Amino acid sequence: MEAIATTTPLIHSRVPLHQDTQLWHSHAPLALDSGELLPEYELAWRCWGKLNSKRDNAVLVVHALSGSADLEAWWPELLGAGKPLDPEHDFVICINLLGSCYGSSGPLTLNPYNHRPWRSAFPRISVRDQVRTQSALIEHLGIQQLRIIGPSLGGMIALEWALLKPELVHSLTLIATTAAHSAQAIANSECQRAAIRLDPSFNNGDYPIEQQPQHGLALARRLAFIGYRCSEEFSERFGRVGGQQQSFSVLDYLSHQGEKFVRRFDANSYIRLTECMNSHDVGRGRGSTEAALQTISQPCLVLSLDSDQLYPPAEQQFLAEHLPNVQHRVIRSRYGHDGFLIETEAVAAVLTPFLRSTETHST
Ligand SMILES: CC(=O)SCCNC(=O)CCNC(=O)[C@H](O)C(C)(C)COP(=O)(O)OP(=O)(O)OC[C@H]1O[C@@H](n2cnc3c(N)ncnc32)[C@H](O)[C@@H]1OP(=O)(O)O
Numbered sequence: 001m002e003a004i005a006t007t008t009p010l011i012h013s014r015v016p017l018h019q020d021t022q023l024w025h026s027h028a029p030l031a032l033d034s035g036e037l038l039p040e041y042e043l044a045w046r047c048w049g050k051l052n053s054k055r056d057n058a059v060l061v062v063h064a065l066s067g068s069a070d071l072e073a074w075w076p077e078l079l080g081a082g083k084p085l086d087p088e089h090d091f092v093i094c095i096n097l098l099g100s101c102y103g104s105s106g107p108l109t110l111n112p113y114n115h116r117p118w119r120s121a122f123p124r125i126s127v128r129d130q131v132r133t134q135s136a137l138i139e140h141l142g143i144q145q146l147r148i149i150g151p152s153l154g155g156m157i158a159l160e161w162a163l164l165k166p167e168l169v170h171s172l173t174l175i176a177t178t179a180a181h182s183a184q185a186i187a188n189s190e191c192q193r194a195a196i197r198l199d200p201s202f203n204n205g206d207y208p209i210e211q212q213p214q215h216g217l218a219l220a221r222r223l224a225f226i227g228y229r230c231s232e233e234f235s236e237r238f239g240r241v242g243g244q245q246q247s248f249s250v251l252d253y254l255s256h257q258g259e260k261f262v263r264r265f266d267a268n269s270y271i272r273l274t275e276c277m278n279s280h281d282v283g284r285g286r287g288s289t290e291a292a293l294q295t296i297s298q299p300c301l302v303l304s305l306d307s308d309q310l311y312p313p314a315e316q317q318f319l320a321e322h323l324p325n326v327q328h329r330v331i332r333s334r335y336g337h338d339g340f341l342i343e344t345e346a347v348a349a350v351l352t353p354f355l356r357s358t359e360t361h362s363t
């Protein structure tokens with residue numbers, strides 16, 4: 001094996017990171033579920049509030065597919081004084097996922113073996129690998145107890161936290177998520193990755209950083225967006241009305257979402273993180289999905305959006321049937337899966353009492 005450089009990677013993000021973003025560098029190699037070894041890695045993270053002397057007032061929010069550590073940008077209604085995540089009370093932390101493109105190690109950062117961006121050579125990562133990296137940072141910070149909140153992919157990672165590091169997990173809030181990535185979700189995400197691969201600019205993932213396969217990535221986002229929202233909303237909002245650019249207004253809307261996404265996300269990261277979701281099955285190597293869930297004794301709040309087509313309420317009902325210590329709430333929403341980002345008042349109404357009831361600290 002060649003000597004490994006320990007310089008800070010030069011390329012972190014397609015958009016500027018918030019000035020308060022911190023970078024933590026692990027020099028310990030990470031053995032990945034794929035069998036590959038990540039020689040070292042960095043995690044970008046942000047925090048709000050103060051860790052108390054017992055180090056037990058931490059709340060970890062794990063973001064979804066295209067999120068970042070900048071929780072105040074993507075869930076502003078939930079974070080702040082008097083809100084469910086209250087920095088005057090809690091130490092709130094959010095970590096950019098490994099393989100993403102908002103500061104943590106991923107396809108845009110430098111491969112320490114050759115000092116060039118990893119691009120397609122960045123290894124495949126599993127949901128369990130995400131927990132291994134996050135828990136290394138949490139242990140580095142000396143945190144003793146965590147209440148974990150995860151929407152979507154974040155909820156998958158939260159579940160694995162409880163299975164891999166139960167001693168650190170005090171409670172879980174699992175939003176619009178699932179115990180195992182379904183056949184339908186796997187099929188949908190493969191079509192999205194195929195859209196990227198079919199773009200001639202993709203070049204097997206080794207495109208110049210400034211010339212990513214924008215048509216393929218935009219199409220992947222358009223395909224994904226159909227599953228993030230729902231039929232009722234699309235009918236009410238767009239109906240069959242003609243668009244300004246295309247024959248139907250709904251098509252203009254999807255194109256707009258695709259074009260916006262290309263400006264902020266990276267195609268190789270998209271591939272690695274959607275593959276990461278495919279790895280998710282809490283039952284893998286543990287007898288069965290049901291058996292794994294039954295070992296999670298911490299208090300769990302499971303939240304569903306009734307119009308979620310991606311992780312339909314039946315999948316959270318399954319969680320509720322097999323988690324031993326659980327409350328299950330269903331939020332009525334016309335916004336589908338993305339309702340977790342939009343129905344913030346309804347999320348807050350359920351989240352606040354649950355978080356307060358599972359506090360371990362006195363101040
Ligand atoms: C949770 C995590 O971990 S992080 C990742 C979360 N963030 C994202 O997913 C970012 C992508 N954004 C979104 O998905 C959405 O904006 C949400 C979910 C955050 C909010 O949803 P909504 O408030 O319903 O926004 P909506 O879906 O209507 O999108 C509005 C955009 O569509 C555009 N739009 C609306 N109708 C049309 C139309 N007919 N034609 C073209 N564009 C249209 C608007 O102009 C607006 O554009 P802008 O965002 O550039 O200002």
Ligand SMILES: N[C@@H](CCO)C(=O)O
Pocket residue numbers: 064065066067151152153228338
């Ligand atoms: N809009 C969300 C949906 C995935 O859960 C995202 O882009 O991360």
